[in-house]
Amino acid sequence: MSRRTSSGKPGVKKKRLSNPYSETILQFLGGKSTRPLLHRDIFVALKVPADDKRTFTRALNALVRAGSVIRIKGGRYALPSMVHLVTGTLRINSVGRGLLIPEDDTGEVAVPPTYLNSAMHGDRVIVRVERSARHGKPFGRVIRIVDRAHQQIVAYFNKAGDASFGKPYDSRLGREVIIPKGSEGGALPGQMVVVEITRYPERGIAATGAVVEVLGYPDDPGSETMAVVHAFKIPHRFPDAAIKASAALTGPVPRGSLKERQDLRDLDFVTIDGVGAKDFDDALYAERSTSGVITLFVAIADVSHFVRTGTPADREAFRRGNSVYFPDMVIPMLPERLSNDLCSLKPHVDRLTFTCRVEVDRAGNLSGHRLFPGVIRSAARLTYREVENYFSGDDGDNQFPANQGPVVQNLDCLHELFGRLVKRRRDRNSLDFDLPEPEVVLDSLGHVENIYRSSRYTSHKVVEECMLLANEVVARTLRESESPGIYRIHEPPDKERVEELNHLLAALGYNVPPALARSPQPFKRILADSRGSIQERFLNTVILRSMMRAQYSTIPSGHFGLALGDYTHFTSPIRRYADLMIHRILKGIMGFAAPVQTTDLEAICAHVTETEHIAESAERDILSLFRARFMEDKVGQEFSGVLSGITSFGFFVELQEFFVEGLVHLSSLNDDYYRFNERGLTLIGEHSGRIFRIGDAVTVRVLHVDASRRHIDFEIV
Structure with a gap:
């Protein structure tokens, strides 16, 4: 795809090459330099050999293009920060106000609409920080657009006379894009389209573009989902080379692929997944010895056997990074031939696996583990509901055939193991957030029929605990090998997050002592103490939001939420590229494959x-x-609900009948003047004394819905 330069004309983004002078120039301008300097001044100061002048100049020009160095009037160069300039990403809200997110972690800078200088939401820009003569408050003025974030946008196509235009689907992207005659791509008024920008807005002149894809009308099934896919730039079409190469692979088990694999086909593995799942990453089998030790086998699809490094499927898998799951579609990381067929651990067929074998004693201690390539033949494809019915003793529509006695024995053993693993996790103060997940039910035409709170079954937790254990064991093996690897890390919340959380907790009588915030224990205590109370849901939500984001790292710094020193992702290589890489790294360490090139892991x-x-x-x-x-x-319809959050501008209500939340805006409370009690986290009527609190039961009427902005407004009845 072509990339657009800040001038608005099509350009090609060139690969940035490392230059020996780049870091030297940055260090000099940020340290020894006391003023903006000319090209020759920097050249002389750094004592660059005459033969290297061209290399030096290329480095300086590249730094200017990247926004790392600024060229000011008179042809002088300086770091942006030295001349009151800041480089960062511009965020624009739906009413046109900008906010610069600096790259150097300095404070955010507000950018008024009049000073955006044709920049769009998401653009990388350089901003001059100034102060208002009237108020003295700092604000930013965009002086240069370094990189345009959007080469294509999703828009609503319309016509006005002979003119055509596209109104951005994302209101943060600003004004309409003019679509010249002949560039309509067959679109009809009211349809959603993908517009490729051919010229960016500048000096009050609107952007122009061409329709490159028609998504359909907003109420067409799938069209809005595809609009979101395009808006978030999620890759969704596989290259022909990846599809052809995947289709050419043989199965179910290629000839000669059983060499050096442990044959586990006599064990009654089961997969336990959702009703609609097709990409079965994992299968489980457990057995108990006479001494009470339970041996768990976690068999994971051996994707790395089929997806070799550097192949078209591998390159596309890396580009996608993971599968994406929407209520009406899945965008897989791998072509369907791999994700739903060759790699999927379907029942009653031979499948290649990378297996983690773990022994757990009666006290929940790990007494041994081993990792190895294997081959299995799953005995049953079970759903969470079926397994839950079995665990609860409610047969319902659950029919385990008489000849599946071994499968039942496996489930019994997995359930017993679950008890041991839960105790082990609790003992180390692991956090367990109890928040329901939404389940969206679609009718035959793809329209939403219902949204309800999905149940979190014991069967879900059984599978989860087994996956957590396998990931922990693999991470420990990786660290003990002292080889470079990929870890899943989760850092403790920082001081600011803890302070903000305590501000909310104080209203409900809770507190996280800052000195203890490096441990999950005080957070776990609050979750436990609030269980069953009307504040339980709110506390689970605000504590979860106070957590740092989990991420991938080459440094095994531990997982705060799980209270583990070693953790990684190993169990989902069909849908996560990190897991696929872990498989390759492990095979290289254990001698089952050539060592992996680890220089690119970061x-x-x-x-x-x-x-x-x-x-x-x-x-x-x-x-x-x-x-x-x-x-x-x-x-206009009325529903019962519960107050789920309170702010200075109103409160949120979660409906009981449907898993939907909406806002009761302060302006709609017309029976009194209400003030926000920040300390008590309440809204209080100044004359009536009426109080709204977290957990209050209320009746609301649906006042207004704006799907384009994702807003649902209620009013109190």
């Missing part, structure tokens, strides 16, 4: 952390959209 960690965040953001956005669409035809 870059891989940064990339898959970013793609994970993008996927999570897109999944949250589509859920908010589906909730709003679901409530559109319910305007």
Whole structure:
């Protein structure tokens, strides 16, 4: 895809090459230099050999293009910070106000709409920090656009006379894009389209673009989901080379692939997944010895056997980083031939695995473990509901055939192991947030029929504990090998987050002592003490939000939430690239394959952390959209709900009938003047004394729904 330069004309983004003078120039300008300098001044000061002048100049020019060095009037050079300039990413809200997120971790800078200088949301820009003569408050003025964030945007196509234009789907992207005659791409008014920008806005002139894809009308099934896919720039079309190479792979077990593998086909493994799942990453089997030791086998799809480093499927898997799950579609990391067929641990067929074998004694201690390539033949594909019915003794529609006695024995053993692992996790003060997940039910046309709180079954927890154990064992093996690797880390909340959390907790009588905040224990205590109370949900939410984001790293710094010193991701290589890399690294360490080139691991960690965040953001956005669409035809209807959050501008209410939350704005409370009691986390009527608190039961009427902004407004009845 072509990239656009800040001038608005198409350009090609060139690969930035390392230059021996780049770091030297930055260090000099940031240290010894006391003023902006000319090219020749820097050249002389650094004593650059005459033969290296061209290399030096290329380095300086590259730093200017990247925004790391600024060229001011008179042809002088300086670091942006030295001349009151800041480089960063511009965020623009729906009403056009900008906020610069600096790259050097200095404070955020507000950028008024009049000083955006045609920059768009997400652009990388250089801002001059100034102070208002009237108020003395600092603000930013965009003086240069370093990199444009959007080469394509999603828009609503419309016409006005002979003119065509696209109104951005994301309101933060500003004004309409003009679509010249002949560039409409067959779009009809009202349809959602993908527009490639051919010229960016500048000096009050609107951007122009061409329709490159028609997504359909907003109420067409799948069209809005695809709009979100495009808006978040999620890769969703596999290159022909990846599809062809995957289709050419043989199965179910390629000839000669059983060499050096342990044959586990006589063990009654089971997969336990959701009803609609097709990509079965993991299968479980457990057996108990006469001494009471339970041996658990966690068999994981051996994706690395089929997806070799540098192949088209591997390159695309890395680009995607992970699979993305929406209510109406899945965007897989791997082509369907791999994800749903060759690698998927389907029942009654031979499948290649990388298996983790762990022994757990009666006290929950790990008495031994081993990792090895294997081959299994799953005895049953079970769902969480089926297994839950078995655990609870409620047969319901659950029919375990008589000849599946070994499967039942396996489930019994897994359930017993679960008890041991839960105790082990509790003893180390691991955090366990009890928050329901939304389940979206679609009708045959793809429209939302219901949104409810999904149950978190014991069967879910059994699988989760087994996966956590395998990931822990693999991380420990990796660290003890002293070889470079990829770890899943979660740092303790920083001082600012703890202070902000305590500000909220104080209203409900709780507190996290700052001196103890490096341990999960005080957080766990609050979660335990609030269990069953009306504040339980709120406390789970605010404590979870106070946590740092988990990420991938080459440094095994531990996982705060799980209270583990060693943790990684090993169990989902069909849908996470990090897991696939862990398989390759382990095979290299253990001699089952050639050692992995580890020089790029830090870059891989940064990339898959970013793609994970993008996927999570897109999944949250589509859920908010589906909730709003679901409530559109319910305007005027009344529902019972519970106060789930209180702010200075109103309070949020979560409905009981549906898993939907909306805002009761302060302006809609017309029976009194209400003030926000920050200390007590309440809204109090100045004359009536009426108080709104977290957990209060209320009746609300749906007042307004704006699906484009993902807003649902209620009013108190």
